[in-house]
Amino acid sequence: MSKRLWKVIVVLAGLALLIAACAPAATPTQAPTQPPAEPTQPPAQPTQPPAEPTQPPASGIDCMGAKPGDELTMLYQWSGQEEARLNEILKPLVDACGIVIKPESTRDQALLDTKVQAGTPPDIAFWNVAQLVQYQDKLVPMDVLGAHRENYADFFVQPGTINGKWLGLPVKADIKTIIWYSPAVFKAKGYTVPTTWEELDALVEKMVANGDVPWSMGFESGDATGWTGSDFIQDILLVKQGPQYVLDIIDGKVPYNDAGVKEAYEIYGKWAKDPKYTVGGAQGTLSTGFLDAIYKVFSDPPEAMMVRQSGFAGGEIARKYPDLVYGEDYDFFMVPGAKGLQGGADWMMAFRDTPAVRALVAYLSSDLGGANWAKAGFDLSPNKGATGNYTDPSLLKKGEMLANTQGFTPDIGDTIPGGFGKAEWTGIIEFINGTKDLDTVLAEIARVQAEALGK
Numbered sequence: 001m002s003k004r005l006w007k008v009i010v011v012l013a014g015l016a017l018l019i020a021a022c023a024p025a026a027t028p029t030q031a032p033t034q035p036p037a038e039p040t041q042p043p044a045q046p047t048q049p050p051a052e053p054t055q056p057p058a059s060g061i062d063c064m065g066a067k068p069g070d071e072l073t074m075l076y077q078w079s080g081q082e083e084a085r086l087n088e089i090l091k092p093l094v095d096a097c098g099i100v101i102k103p104e105s106t107r108d109q110a111l112l113d114t115k116v117q118a119g120t121p122p123d124i125a126f127w128n129v130a131q132l133v134q135y136q137d138k139l140v141p142m143d144v145l146g147a148h149r150e151n152y153a154d155f156f157v158q159p160g161t162i163n164g165k166w167l168g169l170p171v172k173a174d175i176k177t178i179i180w181y182s183p184a185v186f187k188a189k190g191y192t193v194p195t196t197w198e199e200l201d202a203l204v205e206k207m208v209a210n211g212d213v214p215w216s217m218g219f220e221s222g223d224a225t226g227w228t229g230s231d232f233i234q235d236i237l238l239v240k241q242g243p244q245y246v247l248d249i250i251d252g253k254v255p256y257n258d259a260g261v262k263e264a265y266e267i268y269g270k271w272a273k274d275p276k277y278t279v280g281g282a283q284g285t286l287s288t289g290f291l292d293a294i295y296k297v298f299s300d301p302p303e304a305m306m307v308r309q310s311g312f313a314g315g316e317i318a319r320k321y322p323d324l325v326y327g328e329d330y331d332f333f334m335v336p337g338a339k340g341l342q343g344g345a346d347w348m349m350a351f352r353d354t355p356a357v358r359a360l361v362a363y364l365s366s367d368l369g370g371a372n373w374a375k376a377g378f379d380l381s382p383n384k385g386a387t388g389n390y391t392d393p394s395l396l397k398k399g400e401m402l403a404n405t406q407g408f409t410p411d412i413g414d415t416i417p418g419g420f421g422k423a424e425w426t427g428i429i430e431f432i433n434g435t436k437d438l439d440t441v442l443a444e445i446a447r448v449q450a451e452a453l454g455k
Contacts, residue, residue: 218288
């Protein structure tokens with residue numbers, strides 16, 4: 001071939017690349033009404049690390065060798081507004097690299113099981129820690145994929161590390177260790193937000209002395225009645241014992257009838273049984289719906305001064321009382337004295353090692369990925385890059401709590417298998433109702449704990 005002809009070919013090839021680069025990049029869309037067609041065979045695993053990008057990363061995003069048009073299948077439980085916020089987070093990656101996202105949304109974990117068993121799993125799934133354990137032999141470690149380990153506290157890496165392999169990246173978190181109240185009511189009555197457990201206890205007694213009911217603690221929730229009680233008790237454990245103690249209960253190192261657990265039940269019981277401390281006393285706790293328990297603090301006039309409830313309570317208050325203003329009429333503070341936080345997290349896991357997968361993992365675990373997650377307002381991000389980047393004032397406040405905590409513990413009842421959660425809720429009901437003494441209740445729950453964990 002002549003040198004002249006060769007130069008013409010090179011010029012034409014360069015023009016083709018330039019046109020492709022200028023074409024609008026695909027953006028992630030809402031989940032399709034029909035699941036994406038499954039490949040007849042899983043994509044081949046790369047035997048060599050992906051090639052380095054031929055051009056500098058766009059907008060600080062490293063495409064990790066992914067090329068425009070590379071597809072990335074993913075499965076998650078989010079829909080509606082949550083899915084829209086995920087799309088907002090992923091858009092910079094899609095724009096920079098031209099990756100085509102193929103999403104599928106479902107609440108049915110059996111669908112993920114079916115895909116994995118058929119050998120056609122999604123490239124990426126966002127699910128729970130239990131699935132990290134379940135699929136551990138089929139997942140690609142996060143460090144192999146280029147995740148930025150330095151952006152995560154140890155207590156967020158540890159749950160995603162299964163048998164020594166870091167298999168799950170925590171992408172979304174919520175916290176439960178908070179108490180909701182009305183700043184306007186507190187101001188009118190001369191109450192101040194407590195900063196220690198002792199101050200909270202003194203505030204509760206001051207409210208009683210003033211003729212105010214401190215707590216709204218109703219936990220009726222159908223088959224799940226008792227779950228708000230178990231959450232409150234776990235927060236007391238975080239105050240009195242600390243996060244490692246909670247993790248030791250989950251691992252079975254500490255039996256559920258340990259003296260520390262009994263102390264937490266006794267503190268909770270004092271408030272949850274007595275009408276001086278909570279609306280309706282024991283029967284009010286047992287029969288009041290958990291949403292109604294939230295509303296009672298913000299009714300006019302209020303029936304109680306405080307309610308301990310997860311972050312979702314803010315949205316419920318706004319829906320029930322749309323005229324109330326966050327920060328003035330309703331607000332929250334962290335359970336004072338808690339040495340860690342209780343909460344939940346969604347985990348990203350990878351079934352394949354491809355350039356597009358590596359680009360996603362690198363992006364979401366980067367400072368930029370954390371910042372974009374925070375700006376989108378999709379709950380909280382465990383990524384340290386999210387700190388200071390929340391725009392919603394309540395998320396900004398919760399984000400600071402998350403950034404400053406010394407521990408993060410999952411819900412005990414949700415984490416121990418074998419029907420433990422139901423046994424815990426039943427025991428709390430029996431304790432509040434007075435049908436069984438506390439030692440008997442805790443011994444029965446501890447027996448279920450030991451059986452579930454093989455202790």
